[in-house]
Amino acid sequence: MIDRRDFLKLTAVGGGAVFLSALQGVATAAAKDAAKDYEEFFFVQMSDTHWGYAGPANPGAANTLKTAVMTVNALERKPDFIVFTGDLTHTTDDPEERRRRLLEFREIVEQLEVKNLRFMPGEHDASLDAGMAFKELFGETHYSFDHKGVHFVVLDNVSDPGASLGDSQLQWLKVDLAKRKKSVPIVVFTHRPLFDLAPEWDWATRDGARAIEILLPYPHVTVFYGHVHQENHHQTGHIAHHSAKSLIFPLPAPGSQPKRTPLPWDPAAPNKGLGFREVEAEVREAEYKIVEYQVAKSHP
Amino acid sequence: MNKHTAVNWMARAALLGTVFLGTVMAGRTASEPAGSPKVIKVTAQRFRYSPSEIKIKKGQSAVMEFTSMDFVHGFKIPALGIRADLPPGKITRVMLTPEKAGTYDFLCDNFCGSGHEEMSGRIVVTE
Numbered sequence: 001m002i003d004r005r006d007f008l009k010l011t012a013v014g015g016g017a018v019f020l021s022a023l024q025g026v027a028t029a030a031a032k033d034a035a036k037d038y039e040e041f042f043f044v045q046m047s048d049t050h051w052g053y054a055g056p057a058n059p060g061a062a063n064t065l066k067t068a069v070m071t072v073n074a075l076e077r078k079p080d081f082i083v084f085t086g087d088l089t090h091t092t093d094d095p096e097e098r099r100r101r102l103l104e105f106r107e108i109v110e111q112l113e114v115k116n117l118r119f120m121p122g123e124h125d126a127s128l129d130a131g132m133a134f135k136e137l138f139g140e141t142h143y144s145f146d147h148k149g150v151h152f153v154v155l156d157n158v159s160d161p162g163a164s165l166g167d168s169q170l171q172w173l174k175v176d177l178a179k180r181k182k183s184v185p186i187v188v189f190t191h192r193p194l195f196d197l198a199p200e201w202d203w204a205t206r207d208g209a210r211a212i213e214i215l216l217p218y219p220h221v222t223v224f225y226g227h228v229h230q231e232n233h234h235q236t237g238h239i240a241h242h243s244a245k246s247l248i249f250p251l252p253a254p255g256s257q258p259k260r261t262p263l264p265w266d267p268a269a270p271n272k273g274l275g276f277r278e279v280e281a282e283v284r285e286a287e288y289k290i291v292e293y294q295v296a297k298s299h300p
Numbered sequence: 301m302n303k304h305t306a307v308n309w310m311a312r313a314a315l316l317g318t319v320f321l322g323t324v325m326a327g328r329t330a331s332e333p334a335g336s337p338k339v340i341k342v343t344a345q346r347f348r349y350s351p352s353e354i355k356i357k358k359g360q361s362a363v364m365e366f367t368s369m370d371f372v373h374g375f376k377i378p379a380l381g382i383r384a385d386l387p388p389g390k391i392t393r394v395m396l397t398p399e400k401a402g403t404y405d406f407l408c409d410n411f412c413g414s415g416h417e418e419m420s421g422r423i424v425v426t427e
Contacts, residue, residue, distance in 0.1 A: 091414050127411035161411040162374065162385070199378035202409050202417075260417055 047226030048246030086122030086191030131159035347415030
């Protein structure tokens with residue numbers, strides 16, 4: 001187990017990591033079942049690096065990702081894997097420039113000492129070419145994998161500029177999950193929120209409710225996503241949704257200002273609002289529900 | 301402005317042609333004001349709508365006629381659950397009959413490039 005104080009000390013370097021259980025919201029009895037084939041581990045989520053961005057919201061954009069890579073490399077305990085939840089690059093209309101930015105991004109993250117890296121696109125990477133450049137350089141935009149008893153599912157809600165998962169991918173999700181035991185812990189990675197966090201700022205997935213409907217019968221589901229450049233924690237039924245900070249510029253809290261423009265850069269704290277997170281998948285200890293009885297039924 | 305008070309709007313969005321006529325015209329109710337709806341022409345172009353502020357009187361039927369210049373932009377009024385795709389090369393009509401005064405934001409909900417996040421506007425419904 002990671003010592004909690006050590007963990008906080010380590011992640012403080014990154015300026016914004018958080019500690020979460022991947023099994024939040026699990027009912028006790030079910031958690032015991034789920035834990036049988038389950039090992040403790042942790043992974044790192046990095047999001048919205050927007051490589052190629054140049055603007056006042058982050059004058060140091062050319063260095064932010066590189067600094068974050070060094071910070072992750074400095075972690076005393078290495079994560080099992082690192083996942084990038086989209087918007088690896090900042091959008092461009094030029095297909096060649098898009099590929100150049102994706103390649104530069106890849107060169108930078110290849111400096112990570114942990115080599116088990118998982119990627120997915122954001123709308124900045126994939127919406128203008130239906131994910132073509134991303135697929136060429138990083139592979140499929142939706143897929144699943146298993147790690148130490150947890151089933152991970154990567155969903156693509158950005159290759160369609162209208163932010164839909166689409167019938168085909170939803171059917172794939174249904175079939176993929178049907179192969180698993182109901183009790184298996186499931187972690188979903190996606191770029192946009194699957195629920196309507198702020199539709200007025202396009203912080204939603206058009207058919208995200210259908211994905212949630214498919215996930216709901218599984219009792220241990222947690223979603224990690226990006227897109228909104230800030231932490232947000234939300235529950236749909238028993239499913240917990242956690243958004244990550246970005247590594248380029250923070251965005252305002254939903255509804256806190258009229259426009260979704262980036263928060264002003266603070267020269268006194270250039271990394272304010274930026275960060276990555278570690279997620280520890282921990283097996284919960286047995287809990288016991290205790291009901292006290294009298295020797296005999298009492299009579300009024 | 302209370303966006304949530306706007307649920308009584310009668311609104312339909314559809315493409316020009318049989319879908320528009322069939323859906324919208326069939327959806328009219330006896331309580332809708334008589335007379336021709338006000339036609340408002342709107343151009344959608346990276347990364348703006350022109351005009352971006354549209355004024356309609358409460359109870360007045362209006363048809364927004366969108367012409368997209370360069371992309372299948374989206375048009376969405378989240379508070380009212382109205383949306384439409386705006387493909388270039390054709391006119392897309394969205395019909396509204398606001399029954400509550402207030403301001404209703406709309407946005408492009410099809411990612412269209414580096415200024416997508418700024419592509420928005422509002423409808424002001426006056427008494």
